[in-house]
Amino acid sequence: MTMEDVGLIVGFILTLMVFSYLLGDNVLYRLAVYVFVGLVAGYVSIVTVESVLIPWFDATLNADEPLRVGFGLLPLVFGLLLLFKSSQRLGFVGNVGIAFLIGIGAAVAIAGALTGTLIPITAETATIETGAELEGLLIFFGVAASLIYFQYIARTDAEGKPRRVLPVRLMSVVGEAVIVVTLGAVYAAAIITSLTIFSERIGFLLGGL
Amino acid sequence: MRVRLWAALASALTAALGLIVLLGLLLTPDVADDEGALSADIIRQFNDLADLLLQLATITIALTIFIGILNLVAVHLGRLRRRANGLIYSVVLLVSFGVVVVSYVVDREASIIILDTVQFSVESALAGLLFFALVYGAYRALHHAVTWGRVLFVAVIVLILLAALPVDNADALHPVRDWLLDVPVSAGVRGLLLGIALGTVVTGVRVLIGVDRSYRE
Numbered sequence: 075m076t077m078e079d080v081g082l083i084v085g086f087i088l089t090l091m092v093f094s095y096l097l098g099d100n101v102l103y104r105l106a107v108y109v110f111v112g113l114v115a116g117y118v119s120i121v122t123v124e125s126v127l128i129p130w131f132d133a134t135l136n137a138d139e140p141l142r143v144g145f146g147l148l149p150l151v152f153g154l155l156l157l158f159k160s161s162q163r164l165g166f167v168g169n170v171g172i173a174f175l176i177g178i179g180a181a182v183a184i185a186g187a188l189t190g191t192l193i194p195i196t197a198e199t200a201t202i203e204t205g206a207e208l209e210g211l212l213i214f215f216g217v218a219a220s221l222i223y224f225q226y227i228a229r230t231d232a233e234g235k236p237r238r239v240l241p242v243r244l245m246s247v248v249g250e251a252v253i254v255v256t257l258g259a260v261y262a263a264a265i266i267t268s269l270t271i272f273s274e275r276i277g278f279l280l281g282g283l
Numbered sequence: 284m285r286v287r288l289w290a291a292l293a294s295a296l297t298a299a300l301g302l303i304v305l306l307g308l309l310l311t312p313d314v315a316d317d318e319g320a321l322s323a324d325i326i327r328q329f330n331d332l333a334d335l336l337l338q339l340a341t342i343t344i345a346l347t348i349f350i351g352i353l354n355l356v357a358v359h360l361g362r363l364r365r366r367a368n369g370l371i372y373s374v375v376l377l378v379s380f381g382v383v384v385v386s387y388v389v390d391r392e393a394s395i396i397i398l399d400t401v402q403f404s405v406e407s408a409l410a411g412l413l414f415f416a417l418v419y420g421a422y423r424a425l426h427h428a429v430t431w432g433r434v435l436f437v438a439v440i441v442l443i444l445l446a447a448l449p450v451d452n453a454d455a456l457h458p459v460r461d462w463l464l465d466v467p468v469s470a471g472v473r474g475l476l477l478g479i480a481l482g483t484v485v486t487g488v489r490v491l492i493g494v495d496r497s498y499r500e
Contacts, residue, residue, distance in 0.1 A: 216470025256471025
């Protein structure tokens with residue numbers, strides 16, 4: 075029996091164990107999930123150590139320049155600082171490690187949102203292709219309406235209740251409809267995808283039998 | 284006083300590092316103005332500094348992931364020592380963790396086959412189970428209260444599913460489905476993405492200028 079044959083048998087058993095969830099939460103399903111978590115944790119730790127940590131420490135700590143060695147130790151220092159977060163008395167020291175990651179993370183998020191989403195999508199929405207003017211205008215209107223749906227600025231009326239002006243309310247209803255249609259389409263796509271995967275798994279099980 | 288000093292240091296570090304990385308990522312040599320303050324050399328230095336800081340952050344995150352996995356193993360070893368409830372699950376997790384690590388050291392090919400087999404089987408079976416959860420969710424949407432939003436939501440789902448059927452009669456639905464995907468769905472996805480991006484930028488700027496300091500709590 076080759077390694078591939080063993081893999082097929084293990085895959086068959088694990089698929090059955092996961093599908094047993096259709097009868098309700100049970101031991102077999104949980105065992106399959108714990109096997110999965112253990113394997114993924116093992117693999118992630120191997121990849122992290124072999125592909126990220128060892129090359130970094132190899133390139134920095136083995137260098138002759140003290141500055142490079144210092145840089146190499148910095149992640150260890152920040153990692154140690156993060157461990158202080160679990161202490162109630164010395165938790166404030168860990169804030170420095172968090173601040174390092176949050177500052178860089180916020181900058182990456184802003185740059186990514188600006189260059190990856192805001193500028194390209196705004197430019198694309200504002201550009202109407204020749205021959206598809208109506209679709210272009212409808213998309214522009216739909217985008218504007220869906221953004222207006224998510225704003226909650228309102229004036230208070232004579233009774234002191236918040237009330238949005240009529241055009242904003244109308245646009246908001248259109249925006250809600252656009253978002254509902256979008257989520258419905260995404261939901262349907264998820265159903266089709268999961269049904270395809272489910273039928274593939276059933277085919278695998280029947281093939282195994 | 285000591286705590287405040289650490290808090291101020293954390294805020295200053297966030298703002299300084301964030302601004303350096305932001306400038307390093309957004310500035311490119313083609314915006315250089317050699318007669319003004321933004322020479323190509325300065326921009327390149329910002330780019331290099333941002334690269335270095337990103338590398339440090341990546342290694343720190345990798346280190347925290349590794350520590351997190353060690354913690355997971357330690358927690359399950361502790362459950363084993365205490366003979367806590369659900370002992371069998373901890374044993375299974377530790378054995379599968381050990382199998383991958385040991386097989387990787389002994390025979391990498393075998394380790395990859397094990398991972399592929401288990402990962403593919405469990406992930407695809409879980410994705411297959413999602414089908415039942417999604418269909419049940421759609422049924423539940425109309426079960427409690429019927430609103431125009433829920434009716435529209437389910438109508439779109441039914442229309443797209445019917446149009447996906449591999450039968451001749453479904454052809455009539457294809458133009459409607461295509462129009463839905465090309466116009467309202469395209470607009471909705473763009474609207475949602477723009478909303479998420481605007482929220483990300485606002486939150487990021489609030490963190491960088493020190494208005495949002497919840498990470499220090």
